Amino acid sequence: MKQETRIILKNAGRIDPGSIDDYIAAGGYEGLRKALGMKPGAVIDELLEAGLRGRGGAGFSTGMKQRFTSKGCLECPRRYVVVNADEGEPGTFKDRIIMEQDHHLYLEGTIIAAHAIRASRGYIYLRAEYHQSIERTLRAIEQAYEKGFLGKNIMGSGVDLDLEIKLGAGSYLCGEELTMLESLEGKRGNPRIKPPFPAEKGVFGMPTLVNNVETLANVPLIISKGKQWYRQFGTERSPGTKIFTISGQVNKPGHYELELGISLRELIDHLAGGMREGKAFKAALLGGAAGTFVGPVMLDERLTYDNLAEKGATLGSGAVIVMAEDDPVHDILHNCLRFFRHESCGKCVPCRAGTTLLVRESEELRAEHPDKDGLLQQMLREAQIMASTSLCPLGQSPVLPLKSAAKYFADELTGRGRA
Numbered sequence: 001m002k003q004e005t006r007i008i009l010k011n012a013g014r015i016d017p018g019s020i021d022d023y024i025a026a027g028g029y030e031g032l033r034k035a036l037g038m039k040p041g042a043v044i045d046e047l048l049e050a051g052l053r054g055r056g057g058a059g060f061s062t063g064m065k066q067r068f069t070s071k072g073c074l075e076c077p078r079r080y081v082v083v084n085a086d087e088g089e090p091g092t093f094k095d096r097i098i099m100e101q102d103h104h105l106y107l108e109g110t111i112i113a114a115h116a117i118r119a120s121r122g123y124i125y126l127r128a129e130y131h132q133s134i135e136r137t138l139r140a141i142e143q144a145y146e147k148g149f150l151g152k153n154i155m156g157s158g159v160d161l162d163l164e165i166k167l168g169a170g171s172y173l174c175g176e177e178l179t180m181l182e183s184l185e186g187k188r189g190n191p192r193i194k195p196p197f198p199a200e201k202g203v204f205g206m207p208t209l210v211n212n213v214e215t216l217a218n219v220p221l222i223i224s225k226g227k228q229w230y231r232q233f234g235t236e237r238s239p240g241t242k243i244f245t246i247s248g249q250v251n252k253p254g255h256y257e258l259e260l261g262i263s264l265r266e267l268i269d270h271l272a273g274g275m276r277e278g279k280a281f282k283a284a285l286l287g288g289a290a291g292t293f294v295g296p297v298m299l300d301e302r303l304t305y306d307n308l309a310e311k312g313a314t315l316g317s318g319a320v321i322v323m324a325e326d327d328p329v330h331d332i333l334h335n336c337l338r339f340f341r342h343e344s345c346g347k348c349v350p351c352r353a354g355t356t357l358l359v360r361e362s363e364e365l366r367a368e369h370p371d372k373d374g375l376l377q378q379m380l381r382e383a384q385i386m387a388s389t390s391l392c393p394l395g396q397s398p399v400l401p402l403k404s405a406a407k408y409f410a411d412e413l414t415g416r417g418r419a
């Protein structure tokens, strides 16, 4: 039986999350102490060689991103670190767990990351509905200032960092890094065109490192225990653990920290208590609304960034929404499309018109229609056009659930499978 491998969540439920002394007694801020004794480039190399990949969804190399940011706009007077704590992807609540139960861990990771790229200012862009996360992170920041882990001359190293919280106002799109930067500058949450990337020109035009909460929570562990230690978890190209959030038709929905490379079957049967009422597994939506459906043939595939990408699926944020034999896939697909229509900022036509059109066609797919096969093909073509012509990743996303649902469940979606 597979068990949880708790490295990120090792303190959760074991220490008083409100006490910085408890965190320190459990080895906290050792990674920071060590990092401050290292050159910024050495910190980046350690993370690069540990193979840490961003946990916000895209799985991009964290060390590489830090390297780009540390080299971006050398003449700029300031650099920033921004923590993406917006957590808007449906079915995802892993950052909340870290922020509520071990907030000093990601704070420590943020300070180390700031040292690596020589940032002197930082923001935590935190979802406004996460009241407890806000309250606890605010307190943690205060405590870190009191102990000299934030502010001027951190632990006598000569490194300075000021960190503050900015609250997101509930827009899914503001979780997208460039839109987040606009929002941080006090502007409307519309995306920016890239390039330039945040590493070159981020918040207030300065080089900016944007990282997810879970990504940053890995950083102190890698620095204090080393890349070799870290690489014992996960796989060669997807090292470490991932916090999966599983919901839907399983007996024990919740969050589970597991080594990357576990299979969906193991996640469901060993951790999540199996399928509810003994029903058969039909499908899972991996990675939230901007994710992909997978069918039973994928149950034994390894959940890693590369393996899933090779199979046309996504790991994304680690959300897993499970459907049983009698759940209509169309219902979830329709909800994803409605979600995109609701969250589209309306700035560009392909997404503004396309998301509305897809919802209407999805309704037609559910009702009576003379040519459902043709309708589904038309929706796929439209979503593909949106993917290649929309301004930002939101408009490029509806094709993911739509195409994967059509791959596994075309008969059901078009009514061909009915007697």
Ligand SMILES: Cc1cc2nc3c(=O)[nH]c(=O)nc-3n(C[C@H](O)[C@H](O)[C@H](O)COP(=O)(O)O)c2cc1C
Binding pocket: 053, 054, 055, 056, 057, 058, 059, 060, 062, 065, 084, 085, 086, 087, 088, 089, 172, 173, 174, 175, 176, 177, 178, 210, 211, 212, 213, 215, 216, 393, 394
């Ligand atoms: C529409 C949209 C919403 C996003 N929402 C989030 C989010 O809530 N949290 C997050 O960490 N990343 C989110 N991302 C990904 C970020 O743009 C970015 O890739 C991430 O913060 C980078 O951090 P990482 O390298 O540590 O993963 C979103 C992306 C898109 C396109």
Ligand code: SF4
Binding pocket: 173, 191, 343, 344, 345, 346, 347, 348, 349, 351, 352, 390, 391, 392, 393, 394, 395, 396
């Ligand atoms: S793709 Fe959608 S969300 Fe992105 S800019 Fe265009 S309208 Fe806005």
